[in-house]
Amino acid sequence: MSETFGKGCHLHLIDGSAFIFRAYHALPPLTRKSDGLPIGAVSGFCNMLQRYVEGNAGGDVTHVAVIFDKGSHTFRNDLYDQYKANRDAMPEDLRPQIPLTRDATRAFNIACHEIEGYEADDIIATLAVQARALGGNCTIISSDKDLMQLVGEGVEMFDAMKNNRIGVAGVEEKFGVGPNRVVDVQALAGDSVDNVPGAPGIGIKTAALLINEYGDLETLLERAEEIKQPKRRQSLIENKEQILLSKKLVQLDENTPLDFTIDDLEVRDPEPDVLMGFLAEMEFRTLTKRIAEALKVEAPVIADAPAPGSDVDAPDQVAFADAKYDCVTNAEALKTWIGRIYQRGFVAIDTETTGLDDMRADLVGISLCVDAGHACYIPLTHKEGEASDLFGSDKLVDGQMDLEEALTLLRPMMADPSIVKIGQNMKYDAKIFARYDAPIHPIDDTMLMSYALHAGLHNHGMDGLSERYLGHTPISIKTLLGTGKSAITFDRVPVDDAVRYAAEDADITLRLWHAFKPKLHVNKVTRVYETLERPLVPVLAQMERHGIKVDRDVLSRMSNAFAQKMAGLEAEIQELAGQSFNVGSPKQLGEILFDKLELPGGKKGKTGAYATGADVLEDLATEHELPGRVLDWRQLSKLKSTYTDALQDHINPDTGRVHTSYVQSGASTGRMASSDPNLQNIPIRSEEGRRIREAFVAEEGKTLIALDYSQIELRILAHMADIPALKQAFHDGLDIHAMTASEMFNVPLEEMTPDVRRQAKAINFGVIYGISGFGLARNLRIPRAEAQGFIDRYFERFPGIKTYMDDTIAFAKEHEFVQTLFGRKIHTPEMNAKGPRAGFAKRAAINAPIQGTAADVIRRAMIRMPDAIADLPCKMLLQVHDELLFEVEEGAQEQVISAVRNIMENAADPVVKLDVPLIVDAGEGPNWAQAH
DNA sequence: GAGTTCACG
DNA sequence: GACGTACGTGAACTCA
Numbered sequence: 018m019s020e021t022f023g024k025g026c027h028l029h030l031i032d033g034s035a036f037i038f039r040a041y042h043a044l045p046p047l048t049r050k051s052d053g054l055p056i057g058a059v060s061g062f063c064n065m066l067q068r069y070v071e072g073n074a075g076g077d078v079t080h081v082a083v084i085f086d087k088g089s090h091t092f093r094n095d096l097y098d099q100y101k102a103n104r105d106a107m108p109e110d111l112r113p114q115i116p117l118t119r120d121a122t123r124a125f126n127i128a129c130h131e132i133e134g135y136e137a138d139d140i141i142a143t144l145a146v147q148a149r150a151l152g153g154n155c156t157i158i159s160s161d162k163d164l165m166q167l168v169g170e171g172v173e174m175f176d177a178m179k180n181n182r183i184g185v186a187g188v189e190e191k192f193g194v195g196p197n198r199v200v201d202v203q204a205l206a207g208d209s210v211d212n213v214p215g216a217p218g219i220g221i222k223t224a225a226l227l228i229n230e231y232g233d234l235e236t237l238l239e240r241a242e243e244i245k246q247p248k249r250r251q252s253l254i255e256n257k258e259q260i261l262l263s264k265k266l267v268q269l270d271e272n273t274p275l276d277f278t279i280d281d282l283e284v285r286d287p288e289p290d291v292l293m294g295f296l297a298e299m300e301f302r303t304l305t306k307r308i309a310e311a312l313k314v315e316a317p318v319i320a321d322a323p324a325p326g327s328d329v330d331a332p333d334q335v336a337f338a339d340a341k342y343d344c345v346t347n348a349e350a351l352k353t354w355i356g357r358i359y360q361r362g363f364v365a366i367d368t369e370t371t372g373l374d375d376m377r378a379d380l381v382g383i384s385l386c387v388d389a390g391h392a393c394y395i396p397l398t399h400k401e402g403e404a405s406d407l408f409g410s411d412k413l414v415d416g417q418m419d420l421e422e423a424l425t426l427l428r429p430m431m432a433d434p435s436i437v438k439i440g441q442n443m444k445y446d447a448k449i450f451a452r453y454d455a456p457i458h459p460i461d462d463t464m465l466m467s468y469a470l471h472a473g474l475h476n477h478g479m480d481g482l483s484e485r486y487l488g489h490t491p492i493s494i495k496t497l498l499g500t501g502k503s504a505i506t507f508d509r510v511p512v513d514d515a516v517r518y519a520a521e522d523a524d525i526t527l528r529l530w531h532a533f534k535p536k537l538h539v540n541k542v543t544r545v546y547e548t549l550e551r552p553l554v555p556v557l558a559q560m561e562r563h564g565i566k567v568d569r570d571v572l573s574r575m576s577n578a579f580a581q582k583m584a585g586l587e588a589e590i591q592e593l594a595g596q597s598f599n600v601g602s603p604k605q606l607g608e609i610l611f612d613k614l615e616l617p618g619g620k621k622g623k624t625g626a627y628a629t630g631a632d633v634l635e636d637l638a639t640e641h642e643l644p645g646r647v648l649d650w651r652q653l654s655k656l657k658s659t660y661t662d663a664l665q666d667h668i669n670p671d672t673g674r675v676h677t678s679y680v681q682s683g684a685s686t687g688r689m690a691s692s693d694p695n696l697q698n699i700p701i702r703s704e705e706g707r708r709i710r711e712a713f714v715a716e717e718g719k720t721l722i723a724l725d726y727s728q729i730e731l732r733i734l735a736h737m738a739d740i741p742a743l744k745q746a747f748h749d750g751l752d753i754h755a756m757t758a759s760e761m762f763n764v765p766l767e768e769m770t771p772d773v774r775r776q777a778k779a780i781n782f783g784v785i786y787g788i789s790g791f792g793l794a795r796n797l798r799i800p801r802a803e804a805q806g807f808i809d810r811y812f813e814r815f816p817g818i819k820t821y822m823d824d825t826i827a828f829a830k831e832h833e834f835v836q837t838l839f840g841r842k843i844h845t846p847e848m849n850a851k852g853p854r855a856g857f858a859k860r861a862a863i864n865a866p867i868q869g870t871a872a873d874v875i876r877r878a879m880i881r882m883p884d885a886i887a888d889l890p891c892k893m894l895l896q897v898h899d900e901l902l903f904e905v906e907e908g909a910q911e912q913v914i915s916a917v918r919n920i921m922e923n924a925a926d927p928v929v930k931l932d933v934p935l936i937v938d939a940g941e942g943p944n945w946a947q948a949h
Numbered sequence: 950g951a952g953t954t955c956a957c958g
Numbered sequence: 959g960a961c962g963t964a965c966g967t968g969a970a971c972t973c974a
Contacts (some may be wrong), residue, residue: 040958168955188959599972601969601970601971601972602971602972602973603952603953603954603972604953604972604973605972607950622952622953623952624951624952624953626952626953628953629953629954630953630955631954631955651954651955652955654970654971655954655955655956655969655970656956658969658970658971659955659956659968659969659970660956663969663970680967683967683968684966684967685964685966686965686966688966688967689967690966690967691967691968692967692969693966693968694968694969695956695957695967695968695969696968697956697957697958697967697968698956698957698958698965698968698969699956699957700953700956700957701956702956702957703956706956725958730958739956782965783964783965785964785965786964786965786966787963787964787965788964789962789963790963790964791962791963791964792964793964795963795964796964828971852961852962853961853962853963856961856962856963857962857963860963860964860965861965861966863966864965864966865965865966867965867967868958868966871958871965897957897958898958898966898967899958900958
């Protein structure tokens with residue numbers, strides 16, 4: 018019955034991408050039971066296709082196609098690089114489903130087309146115009162307003178969700194003009210979703226008014242001077258180029274080069290075998306049955322596999338004891354595994370290396386897992402010889418794949434955007450792979466999933482997670498490597514042992530992934546994971562790999578100076594004590610101070626030792642000379658051992674730089690921790706300590722730039738607790754501590770004394786920390802009653818703060834978690850405990866949303882930073898909670914500061930609209946001391 | 950390995 | 959009325 022498209026024919030064009038996104042967002046994240054493949058969007062897509070088919074049975078449709086977008090780069094990006102630039106990345110669990118929606122369309126025996134470099138809308142436009150020219154009709158199954166310009170004689174749209182036809186009248190209702198002028202209105206109004214700029218200040222209503230008055234866009238722009246309203250006139254004149262560009266962006270291309278014709282789109286009946294086969298493979302039980310009935314065929318039997326992940330407590334289909342772990346020793350076997358990975362669309366991957374330092378450790382082997390209970394290990398550089406064997410040769414163990422051969426096979430899979438690589442702490446593995454020219458993307462991380470789900474409840478190490486969520490105790494690395502001096506490195510572990518250990522790690526990681534993935538959605542932290550955790554991994558990896566230059570000579574000189582001073586102080590201290598003792602021992606010092614010298618106020622802690630902390634010694638300094646000397650000695654000792662000495666050992670011999678490691682899941686609040694070395698606690702408060710920052714320097718020809726958020730936590734408090742006076746003060750750029758003092762003590766700002774301001778500052782900080790009279794009294798060294806008086810007065814002046822605290826505590830008691838403005842959850846399991854623990858929990862619950870929201874804000878800035886500075890000669894090096902440090906080529910300072918500041922100050926947008934401005938201060942210099 | 954102290958935001 | 963007390967970290971050191 019083949020016939021040429023023409024009069025009397027009716028073409029249906031389905032907007033495939035719209036179907037996919039609707040399906041994805043309408044459904045919970047379903048997974049295929051047998052293997053956990055994410056399948057929700059495919060399921061919804063098939064349902065929509067089936068409903069479409071049923072709805073059009075017996076209708077007049079003669080031709081039909083589903084049209085998809087292909088690739089992210091189109092000719093519009095060449096016109097305007099910001100086009101659709103503000104779109105979120107595709108969710109990771111949707112990505113592997115995209116090719117399956119094509120398969121689904123073909124399984125329904127419906128034509129399915131996409132063309133590289135063009136949006137689906139352009140293909141639809143081209144086909145609609147052709148259909149009309151050939152005298153037929155066309156219905157576009159979509160509600161996308163960008164397609165409305167096509168409506169007209171012979172062409173209409175159909176909103177499948179609302180079951181609603183959109184003709185010329187519908188378009189006029191939406192845009193206020195006929196379809197032929199829709200692009201003119203869109204060009205003026207712009208589109209925030211697609212990032213089409215348009216004319217600022219002009220929306221659809223105004224645009225329609227203007228177009229109707231002047232006829233079309235070109236005439237309007239020519240005669241813009243005549244417009245009476247000054248703002249509109251100015252906007253049109255000033256933004257003429259931008260408006261014309263916008264028109265090009267919204268105008269669909271009706272001449273897309275097609276590699277098929279309308280005649281190829283003729284309606285075909287589905288072939289039951291093909292369709293049933295596909296549905297059965299996807300394991301859609303209900304849908305398979307329904308369609309089988311409609312087609313009057315037998316529904317295939319879908320085996321009832323136990324459901325991994327459906328029950329978090331028992332996700333295993335294969336007991337660990339029955340797991341099968343292969344040793345991969347040749348290319349054929351590895352290719353088989355890679356084939357399995359492509360079938361699934363995901364793989365759990367783990368690296369074994371010679372050490373814990375990801376900047377220096379060498380790759381020893383790789384393990385992979387795609388099915389729980391079936392994993393493999395690829396030994397690559399295991400060496401012969403026992404740990405104790407001093408003459409242990411460096412000869413490689415026989416029967417291993419060549420490292421480069423294995424990487425060559427793995428690299429395409431690791432870089433393939435359709436394959437999700439799952440790891441536990443993937444930053445480590447990604448950094449190792451990066452050193453072997455094997456970039457890995459996209460990734461999923463079970464440690465970070467646990468962090469999004471369980472922050473505040475427990476740690477997120479793999480062994481703990483395995484015991485807690487899988488009920489399985491993993492093989493301990495210590496049993497393989499030993500401990501202490503006799504410990505060996507992984508390359509000396511016998512291959513058989515390594516297979517059991519390493520393959521199990523990948524197996525565990527995959528099972529954790531199956532357990533956590535559905536929980537993200539149930540616990541409503543998918544957004545946190547997808548926007549604040551997952552995308553930060555590559556950013557941190559990049560920063561850590563880059564490192565910061567540290568001048569060894571500067572540190573070494575300071576170290577010697579400190580040693581000399583300490584020796585002098587030590588002699589003085591012994592002299593004052595009348596005996597020699599270890600100044601570094603708090604126990605011995607306590608005995609000298611309180612037993613021998615009989616100084617007052619000796620208090621023993623729970624262990625029976627005297628407290629000798631800085632606050633105690635400061636109080637004693639008025640009584641005796643010795644405590645003051647000890648304080649000086651301690652400061653120097655700290656600076657020397659922790660900074661000037663230890664830091665030198667952290668200079669990487671290959672790069673000459675120091676590479677910290679950020680622990681993304683380190684702090685329960687959403688902050689990060691820095692370790693090996695910790696570069697988030699480099700001294701600054703004391704003059705002597707601050708000089709250590711002079712050793713952190715820029716490379717020759719470059720300079721350091723530090724940008725930090727000003728008072729970010731107080732600003733967030735002002736917003737969250739909704740305190741008008743504080744918000745106004747921030748809007749007016751006032752000194753917030755002085756303003757607080759003025760409000761509290763009724764002192765005019767001009768008469769403010771530094772001491773009153775200092776007290777107010779302490780209170781402001783106290784509020785953020787969950788203030789108590791006792792704590793404030795100790796901090797300010799004032800009587801407790803006086804401190805309590807301050808707090809009472811503060812709450813009187815800012816009653817909203819008290820309400821916020823009470824509400825937060827009530828929420829935490831009820832739910833046992835608190836939340837940041839971005840939805841991060843911090844669990845507070847001790848809220849309903851008895852005794853002093855409840856006090857701790859309360860204060861932590863008050864602090865966590867504030868500290869956590871600030872942490873979320875800077876994370877968002879960091880995630881956006883690589884794109885923002887891609888074309889600038891600079892690198893982001895460090896994060897210190899509210900500060901970012903960059904190394905910049907000399908001369909580009911201004912540009913970088915302006916770009917970075919823009920990202921940081923707007924980092925909360927568009928998810929959270931803060932009532933207070935975020936302000937970023939910037940500094941620049943040859944070293945960190947001067948840049949700050 | 951726990952406890953103490955102190956560096957940072 | 960008595961508990962105890964500012965929030966969040968990491969590292970070095972002593973001592974059992």
